[in-house]
Amino acid sequence: MLNFLPIAYFENEFIAFDNAKISIATHALHYGTAAFGGMRGIPNPQNSKEILLFRLDRHCQRLSQSAKFLNHDLPAAKIQQIIIDFVKKNKPSASFYIRPLVYTSGLGIAPRLHKIEKDFFVYGLEMGDYMSPDGISCRISSWYRQEDRSFPLRGKISAAYITSALAKTEAVESGFDEAILMNSQGKVCEGTGMNLFIVRNGQLITPGFDQDILEGITRDSILTLAKNLGIPTLERPIDKTELFIADEVFLSGTAAKITPVKKIETFHLSEQRPITEKLRDKLLAITENKDPEYQDWVYSISL
Known part of the structure; x- marks a missing residue:
């Protein structure tokens, strides 16, 4: 069973994860016109009041670069600040994974990247080992x-x-x-x-x-x-x-x-x-x- 973090960033605000919904007509759902990132976070083993993120700047930079292929300008600094705020609001207590995603949020039919709305969301879930560490x-x-x-x-x-x-x-x-x-x-x-x-x-x-x-x-x-x-x-x-x-x-x-x-x-x-x-x-x-x-x-x- 997946344990999602309770708060998501969706349509420019932080809301309950369960309330973050998209239309079945969303362009990205039909054409794969989206780009995503993924990063891990853990509570600091030496300080439970602190969360550690691995190479946050590089992850944000890569997602910003990926957004350019969607004809969208999403600055790395903006992504980073949203992720920091996301972590502070969720206060995770176990190892977790963050999934930020930029996508064409318009409801158009034609496969295109020009003249169509873009959006950005972030959600997370608790995650231990993705694969067996034994091999x-x-x-x-x-x-x-x-x-x-x-x-x-x-x-x-x-x-x-x-x-x-x-x-x-x-x-x-x-x-x-x-x-x-x-x-x-x-x-x-x-x-x-x-x-x-x-x-x-x-x-x-x-x-x-x-x-x-x-x-x-x-x-x-x-x-x-x-x-x-x-x-x-x-x-x-x-x-x-x-x-x-x-x-x-x-x-x-x-x-x-x-x-x-x-x-x-x-x-x-x-x-x-x-x-x-x-x-x-x-x-x-x-x-x-x-x-x-x-x-x-x-x-x-x-x-």
């Missing part, structure tokens, strides 16, 4: 990731997630936890809502932006942490066969955090994951504001 199984999806030449992959656009939904259901209904999508060049791309990393011979490898991946904020954080920890990193195309012989594989994202992969198709991966565990422990310490070196990644809100 998951993956299959290679029969569905392929979109190409940037035909879809604005630099934005987190809602319409793109039909591919993720198809791939996720295909994976689960065939006995796996998650799907790995390839791109149109036949290279490894990402999961249904996560970036992908492999480890080979002590080197951390992940597909670059030229592989039609989402510009993940957790991905960016992991690359920064790895370099600072002295772990060699490389952004390059990854072949499917490399997944099967990798020393470690993990997925990363706001919801997934760092989730190890223990099986891909019929290939079982090693249960020894030193680099994955090192990065996961470091990221956890940062999100709990226990690492002074990365305090600028954590935004504190006093309740």
